[in-house]
Amino acid sequence: MASSSGSKVGVEGSIPQSMTSRAPTYHLMARPAFGAEGRRIRLFANHFDVKLTMPDAVFYQYTITVTPHDVRDKNAAQSKVYGRKIVNRLFEIYSEELKNKRFVYDGERSLITIGPLPQNNFELTVVLEDSSARATAGGAGDGSAVGGDQKRSKRSGFMKTFTVAIKFVAVFPMRSIALALRGSEREDGQSALRVLDIILKQRQAERGYLVLRNCYFDGNHTHLVDVGGGVCGGRGFHSSFRTTNGGLSLNIDVSTTIIVKSxxxxxxxxxxxxxxxxxxxxxxxxxxxxxxxxxxxxxxxxxxxxxxxxxxxxxxxxxxxxxxxxxxxxxxxxxxxxxxxxxxxxxxxxxxxxxxxxxxxxxxxxxxxxxxxxxxxSLQRYTKGLSSQQGALLAERCRQTPHERMRLIADSLNDNRYDKDPLLNACGVSIDKRMTKLTGRVLNCPVLKAGNMEDCIPRNGRWNFVHKTLLEPCELLHDQWAIVNFSGRCDLRHLSRELIKCARNRGSNIEEPSVFLEEDREWMRSDPIVRVEKMFKKIEAKFTGPPRFILCVLPEKKTCDIYGPWKRKSLYQFGIVTQCIVPPKNIRDHYLTNVLLKINSKLSGINSLLSVECKRSIPLISQTPTMILAMDVSHGPPGSSFPSVAAVVGSRHWPLISRYRASVRIQSPKLEMIDSLYKPGENGDEGMLRDLLLDFYKTNGGMKPAQMIIFRDGVSESQFMEVLTVELNQIIKVFEHLGDTTMPKFTVIVAQKQHHTRFFLADSPENVPPGTVVDTTVVHPRNYDFYMYAHGGILGTSRPIHYNVLLDEIGFKPDDLQKLVHALSYVYQRSTSAVSMVAPVCYAHLAARQLSQCFDLSETSGDELPIRAGVPQLPELHEKVRSSMFFC
Known part of the structure; x- marks a missing residue:
């Protein structure tokens, strides 16, 4: 693609109506090279080497269609539990006709055999004696239940008869796995891997485990922890076969799910x-x-x-x-x-x-x-959302140190005795019982610049502002802000004095506020919306116009039902930047400093910058106008029909990579691909990206980005191509809509947190140090990916972020790209520690979460938000806060 050299554009110029999208065809890029920089360390990975001793084995896939003779048995025919019973009975009855073939069944429609069946098509009859509890589910003849059709109880012996149709579909040779290990993109290699995973799944289903994709849970009470509300955290294990740069491996990890207490x-x-x-x-x-x-x-x-x-x-x-x-x-x-x-x-x-x-x-x-x-x-998954207290309790009670996690992983491998599995043996699969050894590299932590351009050097991923000032501190005059109190336990005057003292020590000029407002006791038991309305009437009575900033003291953390209505009122109606806090009994300087960091960011200040930002020495970025985007989609609780929330943040003030602006939209429930990056409407492009691009133009004197680095969170491997074909093409259309004839160069990176690869130090029980990067042995055999620990883990076992580079037109060297990703974990303005995932993605998380708290996104929200195409539509943020980091 051709690159713009940073020329200025007419932001509000005419838009060519006849321009058509170039709609390029993309493919996932291959790894160009391996990184080399950093201190070498010895690691173990929770991958176990797999050898294929019978590479000539061939899997044959058939579809199974189960048709009940009695229409009332339709649900049974579609049940996974019944499906396994039917298929097992089928191979018992017709063992000679099916030549005693070993088979694998996924519980739905796929049947896989090792070697072919005698025919490509079968139609066989299976009769099951229904010993299950629902034999008389429709009748009262035996008093099992009341209501429904009593005739059902008269069905002799409760026999169920099914016709099972078997039809040949495809062949998957085991040899295709070896081709996949050499970088082949053939689909049959992944299909053969899925067969091996189904063998694991079938084994656990036969043992009575709860099966959730590739995770398995038993009913052992020692594996359950009570988190209140009638539910438990159930500890199980994950296992899946992976093609890696070091060969085929079995990935085993500890897994947790929420189970209803029996x-x-x-x-x-x-x-x-x-x-x-x-x-x-x-x-x-x-x-x-x-x-x-x-x-x-x-x-x-x-x-x-x-x-x-x-x-x-x-x-x-x-x-x-x-x-x-x-x-x-x-x-x-x-x-x-x-x-x-x-x-x-x-x-x-x-x-x-x-x-x-x-x-x-x-x-x-x-x-x-x-x-x-x-x-x-027992063993029923709880799919509803947890409260914040339950979530915190679950995290605390299910946490394991690296040493404990290694032991649990080894126990899972030994307990399952895969070496005794007849199907794996028939496939010639041999699994090593030792964790994979590999070498990682620890990158140097980036240097930060604080006030007066003083160096701030992190240690173990952390730093502080002791004896240091903020780089660009904000200023709040006496009549520009107020403190409001919804909690009867807080002394506002004392809080104000301590915050002002802390701010002055950090170089920020904050004067005592002109207004202190306490909530009237008579309203404390009212509806949260009413309480917020009453407080804003007090604010309006004290100020001739909206104040610049309000510090809001809430009565409780996270679960406070005032937070959403308060943010909605301040951000959408009045355009006031606010900071909500729940101060502890003993207010310490460290706590106030963290509050100050958020306030300063929201009021357009800068807490710190990377030294390479200040020196304009970031490879390929500081020399060419570059915009960084981060995109994320947040979904409602499992099982709900709440709309999803899409958030995109974009960098501003190039060559800085520490300042961002957000755009947020609501979209259809469970839709992972963002569908409103480009959205043509009656008034032009109404999508999410347009405002971010125009803001970039504005903050850079009309300069457009010649390069765009896009971080995408929350998508699985199966959706990588959709990111390139759906979302990236929308971004291209936005540029075309704004009249650009040349496109920026794109680098697209997917950041994955939900994976099961963990690393352990070979010579220490501690967590892997921050800055550790792994791009060999357990990475993909062809695609461009790497694992990174940017943060310093304190509790439990640290989890790396898995970065997948889908496209790199900019042309970063592996070392430069890894150092950039590492550095972007140190620009998170809310804290004095590196975050596990790049800061822009964390900001997208925050923006989406704050919106979902501002508005009730349940099905009853129709009277609160306008509806278009069945999806609630958001009002626009007030223009005074639209370009701020209000989400900080």
């Missing part, structure tokens, strides 16, 4: 809502929490899936049932669920009379069970 449903609801009296249960909330959970009844030991709840309590909810008199005549009568169990089934109900029943039927055929007879099954 036991009485009623006890779960009381714990989940943190109450003791069942009469205080919020049943609408309970209905949402329980939906799709599996239960077992204590009176007949049958299993069901919860589909809803009765609208009436147990002693008022009726259903129709047939009864026969002494003459043999039948009639239909209405009976309450409570009376049925008490009088017909002779089961004493002590707590259910006034409580709703659980519905385990279908919308048109409800089936009711008294709640006290129902127990939640």
């Amino acid at each position: 036991g009485p449903v009623l006890e779960f609801l009381l714990a989940n809502q943190n109450i003791q009296d069942p009469r205080r249960i919020d049943w609408e909330k309970a209905k949402r929490k329980l939906k799709n959970m599996k239960i077992k009844t204590i009176h007949n030991k049958r299993e069901y899936k919860i589909t809803g709840m009765s609208k009436l309590p147990c002693d008022m909810q009726t259903f129709s049932m047939k009864e026969r008199n002494s003459k043999g005549e039948t009639r239909t009568v209405e009976m309450t669920v409570y009376n049925f169990f008490q009088n017909i089934r002779k089961i004493t109900l002590t707590r259910s009379a006034s409580l709703p029943c659980l519905d385990v039927g279908k919308p048109q055929r409800p089936i009711y069970l008294p709640i006290e007879l129902c127990h939640l099954l």
Whole structure:
């Protein structure tokens, strides 16, 4: 691509309507070379070498279609549990017809055999005796449940009959894995790897483990930690085969998920809502929490899936049932669920009379069970969101030191005894029991510049401002700011004095505020929106115009329900920069310094810069106008239909790489690709990137970026090409829309945090030191990637960030790119420590999170935000704060 030399452009000039996008075709780039700079250290990786002793083995893939003879068995035919039973029974019954082939089944539609079946197509019949709990799920004939169709209970022996169609699809030779290890991009190599992963998955499913993709969890109580609310953190393990630069490996790691505590449903609801009296249960909330959970009844030991709840309590909810008199005549009568169990089934109900029943039927055929007879099954994943307290407790109780994690990984490998697995043996797979040894490199930490251009040299990824001042401190005059207090525990005058003292020690001129506002006690129990409205009326009465800054004291951290309405009011309506705090009892200088760093950043100050920024000596960046973008998409809690939040931050004031501006949009739920980078509308481009580009032009005297470095967070390997074909092409369209005939050079890097590769020092129980980079042995055999520890881990085992370079038109040398990524972890203005991921991505996280707190993004938010194409639309940030780092 041709590069602009930084020429000036007409920002508001005419836009060629006929211009068409160049729509280039991209491919994932190959690794150009390996890095060499840095101090060498010896490491272990949680990868185990895999040898293929039978490379000529061939996998044959077939699709399986299961059709029930009775339409009422449709759900069973689609169930993974039933699917495995059906396929296992199929190979038992028809072992001769299928030539006793070893098989792998993914629980859905794929069947893989080692070697071919005698025919390409089969259609076979399988009969299963239904010993499961849902044998009479529709009837009351045995008192298992009430409501629905009683005829179902008459099905003799509860036999289920299925037709199983098997159809040949493809061949995957094991030899293709060897080609993938040499850098081949053939799809059958990845398909063969997926087969090996399915073998692992099938093994754990047969052992009764909870299977979540490539993670496995058992019901061992020693692996569960209570985090409150009726849920536990369940410790399991992850295992997957990986093609690496050093050969085929098995990646094993410790994994954690949230599991519902087994036991009485009623006890779960009381714990989940943190109450003791069942009469205080919020049943609408309970209905949402329980939906799709599996239960077992204590009176007949049958299993069901919860589909809803009765609208009436147990002693008022009726259903129709047939009864026969002494003459043999039948009639239909209405009976309450409570009376049925008490009088017909002779089961004493002590707590259910006034409580709703659980519905385990279908919308048109409800089936009711008294709640006290129902127990939640073990090993059920909890897919709803955790509170901040639960999240903190989970992190604390599931944390392991590097030494402990190494031991747990070794135990997982030994416990699974992969060397005894007949399918792996049949494939000729041999797994080494020793962790992979490799060499890492520790890069020198970058030097920072503080006030008076004084050097600030980090140690172990940390630094401080003791005896130092801020590089560009802000100024707040007496009548420009206020302190407001929603907490009755804080002395505002004392807080003000201490903050001003700290600011002056850091070179910032902050005068005592003209206004101190306390919340009226009468409003403390009101709705948060009302409390915020009342406080802003007080502010308006004290100031002739909006103040420049407000320090807001909240009563509690993170969970405070005032935060969202407060930020919405200040940022969107009044255009006021605010900083929310929950000060500790003993306010120390370190705490106030961290608060000051955030305030200074929001008010356009600069806390520190990289020395190479000041000297204009960043390779390929300081010499050519360069813009850095970071993009992220934040999704709602698992299982929710909340809209997703897309955030993009862009650098400004080139050649600086420490100042950013944000643009945020709401998009469809679970949509990972950002669809509004370029969005043509009635008034031109209404997308996210346009304002960031115009801001770059403005802060650089009309200079456009000749280079653009794009960091993308949150996408998986399967989505790498979409980043290039969907998102990058949108960015190109924005430039074309602004009238550019030449495009900047692009470098696109994906940053991944959600992976399972960990590194351990070979000669120390401590965490890997900050600055460690690994780009050999366990990296991709062809693609351009590397792992980096930019931060210094204190608690638990540090996790590296996996950087994948998809495109590099700028042409960085590997060492220069790795040093740039390392340096970008030191420009995070909110703290005095390096962050694990580059600072621009962290800012995108913050911007997305703050927006989701400002607005209720649940399905009830339609009355609060305008809707377009079914997605809520955000109002514009107030022009006074639009270009600030309000998200800091």
